[in-house]
Amino acid sequence: MTQKGNIGVTTENIFPVIKKFLYSDHEIFLREMVSNAVDATQKLKTLSERGEFKGEMGDLTVRVSLDAEKGTLTISDRGIGMTEEEIDKYINQIAFSGVTDFLDKYKDNANAIIGHFGLGFYSSFMVSKKVEIVTRSWKDGSKAVKWSCDGSPEFEISDAEKEDRGTDIILHIDDDCKEFLEKGRIQTLLDKYCKFLPVPVAFGKKTEWKDGKQVDTDEDNIINDMEPLWTKTPSTISDEQYKEFYRKLYPMQDEPLFWIHLNVDYPFNLTGILYFPKIKSNIDLQRNKIQLYCNQVFVTDQVEGIVPEFLTLLHGVIDSPDIPLNVSRSYLQSDRDVKKISTYITKKVADRLNGIFKDDRKDFEKKWDDLKLFINYGMLSQPDFYDRAKDFTLLKDVDGKYFTTEEYKTLIKDAQTDKDGTLIYLYATDKDEQYSYIEAAKAKGYSVLLLDGQLDTPCVNMFEQKWEKSRFTRVDSDIVERLIVKEDLKKTDLTQEQTDILSATFRTQLPHLDHIEFNVETGALGENAQPVVITQNEYMRRMKDISKFQSGMNFYAQMPDAYSIVLNTDHRLVKAVLEKSEKECEEELKPVVAEIKGLQARFAALGEARKAKKPEEVTQEEKDDMTATEKKLSDERAKKEQIVAAHAKENKVVHQLIDLALLQNGMLKGEALDSFIKRSVEII
Numbered sequence: 001m002t003q004k005g006n007i008g009v010t011t012e013n014i015f016p017v018i019k020k021f022l023y024s025d026h027e028i029f030l031r032e033m034v035s036n037a038v039d040a041t042q043k044l045k046t047l048s049e050r051g052e053f054k055g056e057m058g059d060l061t062v063r064v065s066l067d068a069e070k071g072t073l074t075i076s077d078r079g080i081g082m083t084e085e086e087i088d089k090y091i092n093q094i095a096f097s098g099v100t101d102f103l104d105k106y107k108d109n110a111n112a113i114i115g116h117f118g119l120g121f122y123s124s125f126m127v128s129k130k131v132e133i134v135t136r137s138w139k140d141g142s143k144a145v146k147w148s149c150d151g152s153p154e155f156e157i158s159d160a161e162k163e164d165r166g167t168d169i170i171l172h173i174d175d176d177c178k179e180f181l182e183k184g185r186i187q188t189l190l191d192k193y194c195k196f197l198p199v200p201v202a203f204g205k206k207t208e209w210k211d212g213k214q215v216d217t218d219e220d221n222i223i224n225d226m227e228p229l230w231t232k233t234p235s236t237i238s239d240e241q242y243k244e245f246y247r248k249l250y251p252m253q254d255e256p257l258f259w260i261h262l263n264v265d266y267p268f269n270l271t272g273i274l275y276f277p278k279i280k281s282n283i284d285l286q287r288n289k290i291q292l293y294c295n296q297v298f299v300t301d302q303v304e305g306i307v308p309e310f311l312t313l314l315h316g317v318i319d320s321p322d323i324p325l326n327v328s329r330s331y332l333q334s335d336r337d338v339k340k341i342s343t344y345i346t347k348k349v350a351d352r353l354n355g356i357f358k359d360d361r362k363d364f365e366k367k368w369d370d371l372k373l374f375i376n377y378g379m380l381s382q383p384d385f386y387d388r389a390k391d392f393t394l395l396k397d398v399d400g401k402y403f404t405t406e407e408y409k410t411l412i413k414d415a416q417t418d419k420d421g422t423l424i425y426l427y428a429t430d431k432d433e434q435y436s437y438i439e440a441a442k443a444k445g446y447s448v449l450l451l452d453g454q455l456d457t458p459c460v461n462m463f464e465q466k467w468e469k470s471r472f473t474r475v476d477s478d479i480v481e482r483l484i485v486k487e488d489l490k491k492t493d494l495t496q497e498q499t500d501i502l503s504a505t506f507r508t509q510l511p512h513l514d515h516i517e518f519n520v521e522t523g524a525l526g527e528n529a530q531p532v533v534i535t536q537n538e539y540m541r542r543m544k545d546i547s548k549f550q551s552g553m554n555f556y557a558q559m560p561d562a563y564s565i566v567l568n569t570d571h572r573l574v575k576a577v578l579e580k581s582e583k584e585c586e587e588e589l590k591p592v593v594a595e596i597k598g599l600q601a602r603f604a605a606l607g608e609a610r611k612a613k614k615p616e617e618v619t620q621e622e623k624d625d626m627t628a629t630e631k632k633l634s635d636e637r638a639k640k641e642q643i644v645a646a647h648a649k650e651n652k653v654v655h656q657l658i659d660l661a662l663l664q665n666g667m668l669k670g671e672a673l674d675s676f677i678k679r680s681v682e683i684i
């Protein structure tokens with residue numbers, strides 16, 4: 001007897017729609033077919049446990065097989081099977097309304113459609129031109145039935161020959177989906193989606209080498225691990241087993257630092273193991289390592305929205321039948337249960353870290369460098385994690401000693417509070433490059449932190465906002481005397497004219513480096529300090545650093561690096577340079593200086609006169625006069641600078657002092673370094 005009927009969909013023909021819109025996620029059909037087979041098997045087990053099914057269970061292996069000649073992929077199980085009525089109920093009646101609207105809305109998300117409408121079985125039509133179901137129910141006296149459908153809303157149902165209980169789903173693979181007839185492709189997909197299913201899944205036979213050929217053995221090629229580690233009781237699992245499981249999940253990764261076994265059954269069901277990997281740098285490359293399962297069926301490795309963003313840096317598995325996996329991501333993010341899961345995981349992670357910190361501080365310190373990026377990221381992105389992590393967050397000094405933030409505050413309070421009561425945290429980002437600055441700070445009794453991590457700049461900003469009266473300053477952001485200002489600084493005793501000449505002498509001989517700007521300052525740093533010190537303003541440098549993380553700050557990124565060259569007017573070499581310049585330029589400068597004085601006086605007078613008038617009373621003549629005077633003044637100043645420059649050019653000491661300061665900052669390179677060495681040899 002053969003019967004015909006229409007599948008209960010309101011749209012004329014759903015299959016072209018399925019095909020078209022679900023294109024990108026074709027491969028999940030296999031997950032749907034195998035998990036249906038597993039479900040049917042599990043149901044039989046339950047019936048047997050309840051005593052409703054009294055027969056032999058026998059071998060329950062789900063079998064996936066390919067027939068290249070017929071062009072079919074078959075999924076067979078020995079589960080509960082279906083009666084004709086059940087086929088009608090579960091397969092034929094997929095009546096739903098508004099399907100096109102829905103497909104349109106979610107066309108980028110095959111998961112959404114499949115789950116929402118229970119289209120699991122129909123996903124087979126994404127890759128098949130014809131699908132057959134040959135099935136026989138577990139119920140006593142049931143007959144085998146064959147259902148078949150070629151992709152039109154019309155199906156056929158007929159009697160069939162089938163000795164055994166269970167279901168065969170036979171997919172006649174479409175011509176444009178031939179890849180799903182390849183052994184390697186199917187093996188890969190089974191490995192991706194079915195690796196941890198709770199019922200044995202066999203894909204062909206194990207092979208062995210015989211007479212120079214790969215031949216099948218009698219043994220089933222079981223592709224899955226029925227009892228993955230996360231389903232076991234934590235107390236029965238050894239460290240080695242956790243590590244082994246990690247290697248299985250991520251064969252290419254270094255050993256994890258430690259792990260957390262999650263196990264909740266209220267208010268939602270969730271199990272899993274999260275591993276802390278060693279995260280050294282480039283956090284973006286490390287994402288999407290957590291695998292999300294639903295009853296041991298792989299769903300996705302894109303867990304954003306389910307776990308807090310910073311936790312996507314962790315590795316491992318989460319398995320929950322309660323996460324609404326089949327809905328869109330924006331829905332996930334607003335779902336209350338999902339939020340609860342997210343909060344729960346954050347708390348668990350913080351508790352675990354706190355536990356290690358409390359129980360074994362030495363061990364925690366050892367792991368800190370590897371953990372730091374992760375914890376920093378968590379604190380920056382998740383306020384509730386900041387609150388939990390602030391007590392075990394460590395600061396490391398340049399000598400490799402670790403402190404909690406409270407410990408460190410106590411340590412530096414006396415020596416590093418400035419005159420306004422602000423606590424100044426000094427830090428270095430490179431121990432070698434900033435060596436002399438670190439040493440200078442230490443010599444003053446200061447402690448210097450090492451902040452060389454990828455997220456230290458934003459973290460420093462966060463700390464400054466969260467902690468009262470605290471500021472972070474890099475050791476080379478100013479001369480050591482000014483890093484922590486405790487009383488007003490000693491002024492240089494040079495006249496303005498002398499300061500001008502000294503500054504001009506150095507300024508005109510500064511190197512021209514790409515994207516770098518120098519600004520010359522003078523300061524009385526003491527006879528024993530360096531003659532010339534290069535510093536980089538904290539604020540500007542940090543803005544530039546932050547612009548790397550934040551969009552919309554391109555402005556800062558494009559600015560040149562600005563450095564200050566501080567001339568120590570207490571140093572004998574600097575004094576000697578000034579004396580020499582003054583002496584050599586005196587005669588030439590006299591008329592220029594006189595001219596400048598005259599012009600300055602005139603400019604001031606014009607300014608006064610103008611101030612007395614209303615804007616509309618100022619005549620064009622007066623305006624022109626002022627512009628002309630200003631222009632002359634700047635010409636004369638340029639002339640003065642040229643005179644000083646001409647003499648400075650010949651002054652080897654100036655070059656030597658600048659180069660030494662550059663050298664100290666690793667900024668003397670290439671040709672400049674070469675001429676420095678030659679000049680040094682000459683001088684010796």
Ligand code: ADP
Nearest residue numbers: 036037040081082090091118119120121122167
């Ligand atoms: P879901 O699995 O979410 O229920 P599917 O579209 O995947 O939705 O399957 C629809 C129904 O068809 C299942 O609920 C089940 O009753 C039946 N079914 C599918 N595959 C099998 C199978 N291999 N054995 C027994 N029943 C099956």
Ligand code: MG
Nearest residue numbers: 032036120121
């Ligand atoms: Mg299903």
